[in-house]
Amino acid sequence: MTANRKFIILLIFLIGVTSSFWLVSRYPALDNKAALSGSENFEDPLTHEAHFHAPRKASFLTKVAYTTLNWYETNWRGMAFGLILAAGFFTLLKYIPRQSSDRRFRNSFMGMFVGTPLGVCVNCVAPIAKGMYEGGSRMETALAVMFSSPTLNIVVLTMLFSIFPFYMAVMKLLATFILILIIVPLISEKTRAIPEKQTFEFESPTSCQHNSNQLSWPLAFQSASLDYWKSFLYIFARTVPLMLLAGVFGSLASHLWSFDKLIGVPVNLLNLSLLSFMGTLMPLPIAFDLMLAQAMLMSGLSPAFVTTLVFTFGTFSIYSALIIYRTFSLFLAVKLFMIVFVVGIGLGYTSNIFLEYRHINWLAKYDTIIDSPETRSNAHPPKEKLQGSVNNYSPVPMTRYAAPIILTQRNLEIHALAHAPRNKDTGKPFTQRIATELGITYSNSLTPKIFLDPLFFGRGIASGDFNLDGWPDIAVATNNGFEIYQNMNGTRFKKIFSDIEALNGKQAINIALVDLNNDGWLDIFLTTFNDGNFVVLNPLPIEGQISVLPIPNGNALLTNASAFADLNLDGFPDIVNGNYYLGVLTRTPVKQAVNQWVLNHNLEFKSQSLEGIPGQTHSVLASDINADGYLDLMIGNDYRVADTYYLGKSNVEFNKIRQQDGVIPLTTQNTMSIDTGDFNNDLIPDIYLANIGMSRGLDVVSNIFGSTMQNVGLEFCDSGTTLLDHNICRDLNQLTTLLNPEKQDITEHCTRLKNAQWIKECMVTRMILVATSRKSPSLCNKILDPFTLNRTYCQKFFQAKHLKISTENEIPMQTQFNLLLSGQTNQTFKNVSEQTKVSTAEWSWNARFADLDNDEWQDLYVVNGVPITQEFASNNFFHNQNGKSFIQAQGEFGLDDYDHSSSYTYIDMDRDGDLDIIANTLYGPFKVYTNNNTEGNSVTIKLIDEKGNRFCLGCTLIVHYGSEDKRQQMREIKMGGGFHSYDAPIAHFGLGLYETIQQIEIIWSNGKVSTIQHEFLANHEYTIHRH
Template sequence: MTRYTSPIILNQGNVKVHALAQAPRNKHVGKPFTQRLGPQLGITYSNSLTPEIFLDPLFFGRGIASGDFNLDGWTDIAVATNNGFELYQNMNGTHFKKIISGIESLNGKQAINIALVDLNNDGWLDIFLTTFNEGNFVVLNPLPDEGRVRILPVPNEGALLTSASAFADLNQDGFPDIVNGNYYLGVFTRTPVKQAANQWVLNRNLDFELRNLEGIPGQTHSVLFSDINADGHADLMVGNDYRVADTYYFGSAGEGFKKIIHQDKVIPITTQNTMSIDTGDFNNDLIPDIYLANIGMSRGLDVVSNIFGSTMKNAGLDFCDSGKTLLSRATCHRFNQLTTLLNPEKQDITEHCTRLNNPQWIKECMVTRMILVASSRKSPNLCDKILPPFNLNRTYCKKFFQAEHVEISRENEIPMQTQFNLLLSGQKDHTFTDLSRQTDISTAEWSWNARFADLDNDEWQDLYVVNGVPITQEYASNNFFHNQNGKSFTPAQKEFGLDDLDHSSSYTYIDIDRDGDLDIIANTLYGPFKVYTNNNTKGNSVSVQLVDEKGNRFCLGCTVIIRYGKDGERHQMREIKTGGGFHSYDAPVAHFGLGQFETIQQMEVTWSTGETSILKHSFSVNREYIIHRQALEGNQ
C-alpha cells in the first residue's frame, strides 16, 4: 500500500480505513496564496521558448503531473521536457529534489504531455509520456531498479502528437486503459485531418491493442473519463480546438462507447476552441457538472486578429515595463518581437529576424520563417532548404504538406459557441443545462487548464483558470473563480494572491506540505515553474486516498461521497480521475473542504468494479484517510 504506516481506525469486512493527522497549517499573515518561483523550491526545469520551437503546438508549454511515486506519503511531481522528463521528489514538504533528469533512450525527444498512472497495476505509479513525432511511452516504476529503467512504447498509430490522454479501467480487468487525444499542426492545418483521428488503447497488463474512436478528427486538447450518467461506466469527453465540435460518449459494460449526438439532448452546447474539460460538483447536489475552457477574451477576439495594431503593441510594451513578469525587460521585449515575426496567423513583413540581436535566435527565426513561407505559398520544395541541425523544423514543414484533409458532416454534432467558457450543470435526468452566464464564469481570456477544487476549504469547489498564448501581446491575469455556496462564482484572483500576468498553460493541485489545503504548481510558457503556497488557516478538511486490490490499485473511476452536518444532511462528492484539463494531472486523491464542521458521519465508496462500501463512523476532520479494499472478504 505505502511505505509509511498509519493507524487503522475502522475494519469492515474486506475494507480497512487508515487515518493520519494533517500537518499544522501555515501561520502566514496576508493573502491566502504566496507565489514563489520553482527554483526556490528545487524545481529547476524551465520552459525555453526559442524561435526554433515557436510553432503550434510546441509553444504551448509542457505538462506536469503529481503523485506519490515512491510511496512515502509525500506527493511528488513529474514534468515533461524537451529532453524527455524530469522527476522531482517531495522532501517532507520543504522542497523538491530532482532525482531523474533525462533517460538515454528519451534524450532529444520533445515530450509534451506527462501523466503518473499505474498501467501494470502493481501499486506503483508509472510515467506515461507523449512526444512530438516520436510516439508515446510508458516508463515503468520510474525509480530505477539496480540502475535499470524499463521503457515500453504505447501505440498511437504514428500520430504526430498525442496532446491529451485519459485513463480508466474500461473492461474492469485491473489495468487502466488509455484514450489518445491526437493533434496535428493546429493553426497550420485547422480543418479536420485524417492524422488527428483519436484512438483508445486496450491495456491487458502492458499488452496494448489500439482501437479507433468514432468522431470527427479534430485537434484535441483535452480528454476525460467521468461517469456523467451515474451508470457505473466511464463516459468519455473529447475537447477539440479550431471549430470542430467536442465529442461525448457514453461508456458501456463492454469494451466500447456510444457517441452522444445533438438529437439526444444530453449536452446542449459546447465550446468552439476547447482547451480543457473537467467535471466536478459545484453545487454539492451529488450530480457531476462540466466546465469547458475556451478562448474567452473579455475584449473580444480582435485582440488576436489585430496583433500588429498600436493597441496591442502598446499592451506588450506596457507589460514588459510593468515589472509584473518573471522575464527581464529585454527578454520580454524580445518575446514580443517573436509574436510579430513568427506569428502563424500572419507575419509583419516589415520586420526582420536580424532585429533579435542574437546570432542563434536570428538563425532559428529564419528557419521557422521558412516554414511559414512554405505553408503560405504552398511550396513544399522550401522544406528541403531547411538543413541540419534543424531536423525538427524540416519534419514540421514536411508534415504540413502530408496532411490529409477530410470532408465531414456536422449534422449530428453538438452546437458550438465562440468566445465564452461554459459551465454545464448536471440534472437528475442526466442531461445538462448551461449556467455559464448565471454563474459568472464565462470569461477567462485565452484559457488553458481549468479544474475544480476547494481552495479555501469552505465546502464548495472553486475554479482556477490559467491563460495566455504567445501569438498575442495580450497579458491578462489568471482567473480564480471563488464559489459562492454553489449558486455563482466571484472573480477573486487578486484577493487570494492568485493574480498573475505571465502566460501559463498547465498546473497541478497538490498538498505539498500535507497541511490539508491545496497548493498549486504551474508552468510558464517561457520560463520556470511557479509555486503558489496555500496559507489558508480557516476551514477544516480531509483527504481520501483509495487503494483497491480487486480493481485497479489507485481506484481510477471510483467515487467518494461524504455525509456530515446535522443528521448527515450535508454531502459532497469526488471522482478519482486521471485525465481532463490541459497537459495536467493531479494525484489520485480526493480533497474535501469542510468549513467549520468537525466530523463526518459517513463515507460511501463506489468502486470501479461497481460495488459500494458504506462506512459509518465518526470520522474526525483534518485527517488523511486511506480506504483499503482487500481482494478477499475477511482477508486480514
C-alpha cells in the same frame, strides 16, 4: 419662418434618431463584431450569427429561405435607420434653397464627411443616398455618402488595420479614397438633371405649402410630420421591395457559390475576375465583410485574392446597383459595378506582384543569413553532456510512516494520519514563489526554433507519490524527455530522475504519473512530438532497472491529451489518446489526428479508433457524467471542430452523443480543457469547458499590425510583474509579430532581433510559415541541419490527409466564452455559465474544480495566456458562492498572475490539508502558489483497491456530514481532463466549520458500493484499502 421652424423640428428629430442608433445599436454592434473577428466558420453564409436555423437535411431552397430570413433579421435595424434617415434628408433638403454647385470634388469630400460616421452597411446606406439626391443633393455627394458609410467609420477602420496585414489595409484605404474623391466626381453629372415628374401616388413635400407667417410651432410640427410621412412612404415604396429582392438574390448566390473554392488555385485574370465579380455583388452586412475576408485568409485563400475581397466586399452590392438604377440610370449602375469590379482585380494583381517581389527578396535574405559566418558559428551550439541513466536516477531514501488502522469493515481497512500544522502566514490566502527556490529547476525556454503550434503551448506537469513515502512528488515533461522531482517533507523538491537515454532529444509534451502495470507504483506516461508515446516503468520495485516501453497512438504526430481509466475492468488502466496535428496550420480534420482508446492488459496494448471528427484535441476525460456506473468519454477539440461526447456502456462500448439526443446542449468552439465536478453539491456531475474566451475579442488582442497590443506587451515587460528578464520579454513580444502564423506581415524582419542565433532560428521558423502559406513543399528543403525538427514540421504539413466529414449531427459550438454545464436529474445538462458568472476568462488553458479555501464548495482556477498574442491577462480564480454562483477573486486570494501559463497541478505538497498549486510558465520556470488557509477544516481520502486498478481510477466518493447528515459532497478519482495537467489520485474535501464526517460512500470502479459509517475526524488523511 415656417420652413425654418419645420427645418428645426425635423433636424432635432434626425439628430435624436441618429444619436440613438449610434449609441444604442450600431457602434455596440460593430464592437461586438470586432470582438468576434477571428472566426473561420459562421452560422450562416451571409451573417455572422444565425437567428433561424435550417432543419437538418433541409433542401437547397429551404436553406436559401433560412439564409434570406437571417439576412433580413441582421439588416433590419440598419435598414430601418437608413429609411428613417433617407426620408429625413429627402424632406429636410426640401426646406432649404437649392444651392447647386458644380464643384464636384468638394461635393464628394463633403459627402464622405457626412457618410463616414453613419456606420451603416452598403445596403442600408443606399436609401439614404437616394433620399439625399432626390431631396436636392448632387449626385457625387450622394454617391460619396454611399461609399464612405460602410468603409470609413472608425470601428471598421480599426478592424481593418487590426486583423489584416498592413499593406492590405493601406491598399483598401487608398482605393476607397480614390473611388470617393476622384472617380465619383469624374463620373458624376456636371449639372444636376431635372428629375422626371413623379407618378407615385404620394407627392413629394414642398416648403411653400403655407405662408411663413401663418404657422405656429404646433402647426409647424404637424406640417413637418405630414411632410416626413409622405417622404417616408415615398422612399419605402421605392427601396424596400428592392431590399427584399436583394436578400433573396444574395442568399441564392451564397449557396450556389463558396469563396473557399478558390483556395489553392493560381492567381490569374480568370480567377481574380470571378472573385471580384462575386465580391462586388454580395450584399454583406457591415463589418461582416471584413470578418468573412479574414476567415478566407485564415482558411488559406491567397492574400492576393483576399485583397480583392477586402475591397469589393462592402463597397458595392447588388442592392446598391438596384437603387442606383432606380434613382439615376442603368448605365450608372453598370458603370459603378464595373469600376469596383475592375479596381478589385487591379488590387489583387498589385498585391500579388508586391508579394512576389518581397518573397524573392526574402528568399535572398534567408540564404544570406543562413550562410553568414555569424550564424554558421552558432549552427551547432554545444550540447549538454548526456548523462547515463544510472547517474540520473537517484531517489533520496525517505522514512515511510505507517498510518495506524482505525477501522476494519469486512474487506475494508481504514488508516488515518493527522494533517500537518497549517501555515501561519498572514495576508492573502496564497503566496507566490518561483519554483527554482524550492528545487524545481526545469524552465521552459521559448525560442524562435520552437515558436510553433503546439510546441509553444508549454509542457505538461503531473503530481503523485512516486516513491510511496506519503509525500506527493512532481513530474514535468521537457525538451529532453522528463524530470521527476522528489518532495522532501513538504519543504523543497530534489530532482531524482531524468535524461533517460532512450528519450534523449525527444520533445516531450504531455506527462502523467499512472500505474499502468498495476503493481502499486506510479509509472511515467509520456507523449512526444513525432516520436510516439512511452511508459517508463517505476524503477523502485525493480531495483533501479530502467524500462522504457512504446505505447501505440495510431502513428499520430502527437498525442496531445490522454485520459486513463480501467475501461474493461481487468485491473489495468487503459488509455484514451487525444491526438493532434499541426493545429493552426492544418485546422481542418486530418486522418493523422484520429483519436483512439488503447486497451492495456499488463503492458500488452491493443488500440481501436474512436468514432467522431478527428479534431486538434487538447483535452480528454473519462468520467461518469450520467452516474449510471459506466465511464463516459469527452474529447475537447480546438479550431472549431466540435467536441465529442460518448456515453459508456458495458463491454467497452461507447455511444456518441448527437445534437438531437438533447444531452449536451452546447459545447465550446476552441476547447482547451474539460473537467467534471459538483459545484453545487447536489451529487450530480457538472462539466466545465475552457475556451478562448478573450474579453476583447481574439483578433483585437492578436493585433500585431497595429500599435495598441504591441504597447500592451511592452508595458507588461516594463511593469516588473513578470519573471522574465526585461530584454527577453521584449524579444518574445517581437516574436509575436514576426512568427504569428495567423498574420504574416512581410514588412517585419527577423533581423530586428539582437541575438544572432535567434535571427537564424527566426528565419527557419518563418520559412515554415512561408512554405505552408504559399503551398510550396520545395521550400521545406531549404531548412537544413541542425533544424531537423523544423524541417520535419514543414514536411508534415504537406503530408496531412484532410478529411471532409459531415457535421450535421454535431453538438452546437459557442465562441468567446467558457462554459459551465449543470447536470440535471434527467441525465441532461443545462448551460448556466452566465447566471453563475464563469463564462468570461481570457485565453484559457487548464481549468479544474477544487475547494481551495476549504469552505465546502469547489472553486475553479483558470490559467491564461498564449505566445501568439501580446495580451497578458491575469489568471482567473472563480470563488464558489455556496453553489449558486462564482465571483472572480484572484486578486483577493493572491492568485493573480499575468505571466502566460497553460498547465498546473493541485497538490497538497506540505500535507497540511489545503491544496497548493504548481504551474508552468510558457517561457520560464514553474511557479508555486502556497496555500496559507488556516480556517476551513478538511479531509483527504486515498483509495487502494486490490480488486481493481490499485489507485482506483474511476471510483467515486460521497461524504455525508453535518446535522442529520444533510450536508454532502462528491469526488471522482480521475486521471485526465484539463490541459497537460494531472493531479495525484486523491480526493480532497473542504468541510468549512464542520469537524467530523459521519459516512463515506465509495462507488468502486467495478460498480460495487461500500458504505462506511463512522465518526471521521476532520483534518486527517484517510487511506481506505479494499482487499
